Amino acid sequence: MRPMLAPLATLAAALGCAAAAASDLRGHGGPVGALAARDGAVLSGSFDTRAIVWDGENAVARRVLRFHDGSVTATAFLPDGGYATAGQDGRVAVWGPSGDAPLFATSEHQAPVSALSLSPDGETLAAASWDGRIQRIALATRAATLSEAHQGMAMGLAHLGDGRLVSVGSDLRLVIDADIGLDATVGLPALPNGVALSEGRFAVIFADGALRLFDEGGQTDERILSERPLIAVAARGDLVAAASVTGEVWILDNGDLSVRHAILPDQGPVWSLAFTDDALLTGGADGLVRSWDLASGEALGEGGGAVEMAFHDGSRGAEVWRSCALCHTLSPDGGERAGPTLHGVFGRRAGTVEGYDYSQALRGMDIVWDERTIAELFEYGPDAYTPGSRMPDQRVPSAEDREALVEFLSRVAR
Numbered sequence: 302m303r304p305m306l307a308p309l310a311t312l313a314a315a316l317g318c319a320a321a322a323a324s325d326l327r328g329h330g331g332p333v334g335a336l337a338a339r340d341g342a343v344l345s346g347s348f349d350t351r352a353i354v355w356d357g358e359n360a361v362a363r364r365v366l367r368f369h370d371g372s373v374t375a376t377a378f379l380p381d382g383g384y385a386t387a388g389q390d391g392r393v394a395v396w397g398p399s400g401d402a403p404l405f406a407t408s409e410h411q412a413p414v415s416a417l418s419l420s421p422d423g424e425t426l427a428a429a430s431w432d433g434r435i436q437r438i439a440l441a442t443r444a445a446t447l448s449e450a451h452q453g454m455a456m457g458l459a460h461l462g463d464g465r466l467v468s469v470g471s472d473l474r475l476v477i478d479a480d481i482g483l484d485a486t487v488g489l490p491a492l493p494n495g496v497a498l499s500e501g502r503f504a505v506i507f508a509d510g511a512l513r514l515f516d517e518g519g520q521t522d523e524r525i526l527s528e529r530p531l532i533a534v535a536a537r538g539d540l541v542a543a544a545s546v547t548g549e550v551w552i553l554d555n556g557d558l559s560v561r562h563a564i565l566p567d568q569g570p571v572w573s574l575a576f577t578d579d580a581l582l583t584g585g586a587d588g589l590v591r592s593w594d595l596a597s598g599e600a601l602g603e604g605g606g607a608v609e610m611a612f613h614d615g616s617r618g619a620e621v622w623r624s625c626a627l628c629h630t631l632s633p634d635g636g637e638r639a640g641p642t643l644h645g646v647f648g649r650r651a652g653t654v655e656g657y658d659y660s661q662a663l664r665g666m667d668i669v670w671d672e673r674t675i676a677e678l679f680e681y682g683p684d685a686y687t688p689g690s691r692m693p694d695q696r697v698p699s700a701e702d703r704e705a706l707v708e709f710l711s712r713v714a715r
């Protein structure tokens with residue numbers, strides 16, 4: 302069952318108070334890949350395909366936005382109490398302060414959207430996509446224009462104070478883009494994963510574990526934070542925050558990149574970050590949004606997994622299952638995660654759990670799940686075995702592990 306939440310027509314009235322989220326926000330059924338915060342409200346987006354508008358102060362979900370086919374990858378607050386969401390499906394949706402459906406949506410991109418940014422005058426929403434293009438949407442007229450910004454994936458973007466856009470791409474370029482044509486490009490030393498504007502400089506996170514600051518002339522500062530990729534960045538005032546795929550989070554001074562706080566939220570990979578007035582929000586693989594006091598670095602909420610991560614019976618198969626449990630439950634009542642429940646999966650035709658919103662591709666497939674087909678799914682990976690399905694591509698490379706996984710499932714999923 303999906304939780305029923307009445308749309309709140311008077312959300313705008315509930316805003317206006319600037320306060321930190323005092324407790325963890327629990328409601329997503331999968332990793333939280335997108336976060337935005339403004340005036341006490343929080344807008345999160347998840348692999349579970351939903352975006353949630355929260356009253357951060359009271360830690361209650363005010364509205365659930367369902368539209369995207371696949372995970373929600375970026376969110377932004379708009380003027381006049383509205384919201385924007387963007388997804389793995391390449392679409393950008395613009396929502397009013399109330400209502401069950403977006404006011405309008407664009408589908409200009411052929412690949413997932415990696416970032417959204419609202420112009421300082423509030424008139425233009427920009428989106429960056431893995432198709433290398435940047436879309437500008439004039440909110441008043443709903444007209445969308447596209448520009449080719451990167452040869453490869455556009456991995457992040459942000460508006461400068463003067464309305465120009467800065468974007469970073471897998472072509473190892475940082476591009477400062479006037480309305481037409483490119484003003485400047487700066488070569489990057491590694492693969493960038495995102496950018497945030499920090500007091501006129503650009504804070505860029507990299508797959509080599511470094512946070513680097515740039516201005517229009519080039520790199521001005523660097524701090525190596527991790528040996529593993531950094532996957533989320535946010536900035537506010539004189540602070541920058543970055544998170545690594547290992548789940549560590551750093552809050553740094555933008556001036557000299559000294560580390561103010563190093564935090565280990567215990568949420569698995571931290572996929573998204575946002576600042577409120579006095580807190581940093583972390584969106585994790587555990588489906589939670591947690592908040593951290595900027596002064597002390599302490600947790601403001603209680604923590605603890607909202608997602609029961611695994612059945613622990615000590616077997617190798619249960620260990621392998623842990624990576625699946627982020628997105629799948631084994632409970633008969635369905636649960637609410639990014640993927641369908643695998644309860645009763647043996648003997649079931651692909652794409653047939655009632656009430657789960659499958660991709661068209663999986664729904665149309667003539668596969669019956671059993672020991673052999675589930676093992677093959679993770680031998681070849683979903684992209685090859687079930688092309689067009691929304692399960693992120695992943696494999697279980699060892700034949701022994703696949704056997705253990707299937708043996709485990711055959712015991713607990715029947």
Ligand code: HEC
Nearest residue numbers: 624625628639640641651652653659660663690691692693
């Ligand atoms: C990041 C999220 C995610 C992870 C991790 C994940 N899955 Fe999935 N899985 C999905 C989604 C989403 C679908 C539905 C795909 C669609 O609709 O195209 C799915 C579909 C499936 C299906 C088909 C179900 C049906 O009813 O047809 C099986 C079987 C499955 N997953 C098994 C697994 C196993 C086993 C693992 C771990 C090795 C795993 N998944 C890990 C998200 C995930």
